Amino acid sequence: MRTAGHFAGLKAGTIGTHLRGRLSLKLTTRLLPLLLLATLAPALAAPDSLALPDIGDSSATALTPADEQRIGGEMMRSIRQSGRLLIDPEVEEYVQRLGYSLVSAGNQPAAGFHFFVVRDPSINAFAMPGGYIGIHTGLITASRTESELAGVMAHEIAHVTQHHLARSYERASQMNLPMTAAVIAAILLGAGNPQLGEAALAATMAGSTQMQLDFTRSNEREADRVGIQMLANAGFDPQGMPGFFERLQQEYRYANTGLPEFLSTHPVTLDRIADARNRAEQHPVTQSHDSLNYRLIQAKLRVLEARNLAVLARQYREALAESRGINDVTERYAYALVLMKQREYAQARELLGTLRRNDPDRIAYMLALSELEAAGNRPAAAERIYRDGLRLYPNNGLLTLALAAHLLQQKDHAQATTLLRDHTRNRKVTPRAYELLAEAEMRSGHKGIAHIALADYYRSLGETQTAIEQLNTARRSGGLDFYYQSLLEAKLAQLQDEMAPLRPR
Numbered sequence: 018m019r020t021a022g023h024f025a026g027l028k029a030g031t032i033g034t035h036l037r038g039r040l041s042l043k044l045t046t047r048l049l050p051l052l053l054l055a056t057l058a059p060a061l062a063a064p065d066s067l068a069l070p071d072i073g074d075s076s077a078t079a080l081t082p083a084d085e086q087r088i089g090g091e092m093m094r095s096i097r098q099s100g101r102l103l104i105d106p107e108v109e110e111y112v113q114r115l116g117y118s119l120v121s122a123g124n125q126p127a128a129g130f131h132f133f134v135v136r137d138p139s140i141n142a143f144a145m146p147g148g149y150i151g152i153h154t155g156l157i158t159a160s161r162t163e164s165e166l167a168g169v170m171a172h173e174i175a176h177v178t179q180h181h182l183a184r185s186y187e188r189a190s191q192m193n194l195p196m197t198a199a200v201i202a203a204i205l206l207g208a209g210n211p212q213l214g215e216a217a218l219a220a221t222m223a224g225s226t227q228m229q230l231d232f233t234r235s236n237e238r239e240a241d242r243v244g245i246q247m248l249a250n251a252g253f254d255p256q257g258m259p260g261f262f263e264r265l266q267q268e269y270r271y272a273n274t275g276l277p278e279f280l281s282t283h284p285v286t287l288d289r290i291a292d293a294r295n296r297a298e299q300h301p302v303t304q305s306h307d308s309l310n311y312r313l314i315q316a317k318l319r320v321l322e323a324r325n326l327a328v329l330a331r332q333y334r335e336a337l338a339e340s341r342g343i344n345d346v347t348e349r350y351a352y353a354l355v356l357m358k359q360r361e362y363a364q365a366r367e368l369l370g371t372l373r374r375n376d377p378d379r380i381a382y383m384l385a386l387s388e389l390e391a392a393g394n395r396p397a398a399a400e401r402i403y404r405d406g407l408r409l410y411p412n413n414g415l416l417t418l419a420l421a422a423h424l425l426q427q428k429d430h431a432q433a434t435t436l437l438r439d440h441t442r443n444r445k446v447t448p449r450a451y452e453l454l455a456e457a458e459m460r461s462g463h464k465g466i467a468h469i470a471l472a473d474y475y476r477s478l479g480e481t482q483t484a485i486e487q488l489n490t491a492r493r494s495g496g497l498d499f500y501y502q503s504l505l506e507a508k509l510a511q512l513q514d515e516m517a518p519l520r521p522r
Contacts, residue, residue, distance in 0.1 A: 089147025164257025
């Protein structure tokens with residue numbers, strides 16, 4: 018468990034880290050209302066490992082949907098540019114599936130939410146304008162049950178559905194110019210001196226924390242209430258949320274003494290935990306069991322985040338030896354992943370082969386075994402596993418994109434193009450699908466079509482203006498047949514219509 022000092026430093030530096038060196042003064046000014054809000058949120062100033070930053074959806078009075086999308090999109094762009102996004106299709110899909118199941122249980126449209134994973138060992142989750150929900154890898158690995166992880170996610174989703182951003186925004190807009198200038202100065206100082214910038218931002222946040230404390234406590238309790246209902250509706254244990262909060266609160270209590278007073282305003286209070294437990298007890302007792310996918314994702318993340326693979330390998334080897342034949346599949350899976358990274362392919366193949374024979378329909382095992390065969394210079398074997406999986410799960414996104422990437426690596430551009438064109442036609446796909454399609458089209462010599470695919474990629478990321486630029490590039494490249502030329506013009510007209518509400522008023 019990280020100390021509160023660590024959490025406070027992380028929170029104070031998060032905006033600076035994400036934006037440092039990437040935001041011009043013009044962009045800083047455009048994001049000023051949001052940055053001002055960030056400085057007012059005790060969730061940023063106080064060492065609350067679950068509320069970075071607690072800014073949810075907007076109400077019609079404070080922020081329009083266009084404002085919300087613009088601000089959220091620019092924040093998301095900065096996070097992508099920071100290099101902190103975890104690019105792993107399996108982990109991303111798991112978090113998205115879990116998030117959308119909770120959104121559905123809350124009777125909210127899934128289209129209004131975007132879930133992503135931040136590569137950071139700290140225990141954190143946060144909501145941004147536009148329904149963007151970020152989950153730290155440290156939160157996934159630190160949770161002890163799937164209901165705990167779902168509880169934190171439900172809490173953040175509730176901040177969005179309850180329009181907490183707009184309420185805070187209205188209060189933040191009443192701050193004076195000196196406070197506004199302090200925020201800009203903190204960010205700009207961070208561009209040249211990160212420690213100085215983070216210290217300035219922390220000091221600015223501390224000065225305005227108490228002003229918003231009661232208001233934010235109310236938001237936290239409301240997010241707890243709505244989130245617990247969401248958990249129960251989705252079939253998770255509603256005690257997962259207060260249980261996780263209580264564990265963190267206890268660990269924080271013993272790990273952090275002698276801190277400045279403003280860091281002691283921890284939103285996870287005993288009263289709040291008691292209130293959340295009482296609300297959870299109003300729902301029927303749920304025997305919620307962790308999905309195997311949850312455990313496998315945790316295992317994969319521990320391997321991805323490991324600083325010393327040799328130590329981790331020894332730990333898994335000893336754990337499996339002590340199990341005396343007990344088939345702990347998550348430890349065997351994790352050990353196989355470690356062995357793959359150490360290029361011990363034969364032993365890894367044996368472990369994964371056993372796992373797959375015992376559970377032949379598990380996609381995680383197919384993907385790991387295919388990756389192993391490709392790494393071991395057995396591309397035909399890898400392709401065979403992918404195609405066997407697609408016969409079992411036609412059009413599965415994980416298997417399709419993994420096979421497409423494999424075909425591109427083998428320079429089979431034609432098959433990759435055919436596969437990806439079919440996969441992206443008339444169905445909702447991930448941004449990665451369009452990115453791979455663009456690569457396949459470009460390598461096949463279809464430059465104009467590649468730029469159309471890139472337009473779809475940027476549009477799926479919320480970067481509408483960049484998508485328009487890609488379509489204009491496709492138009493200038495020429496060589497498009499009647500179908501693709503018509504498709505281009507239709508997409509261009511649609512994107513221009515979408516941009517109209519976003520243009521400065």
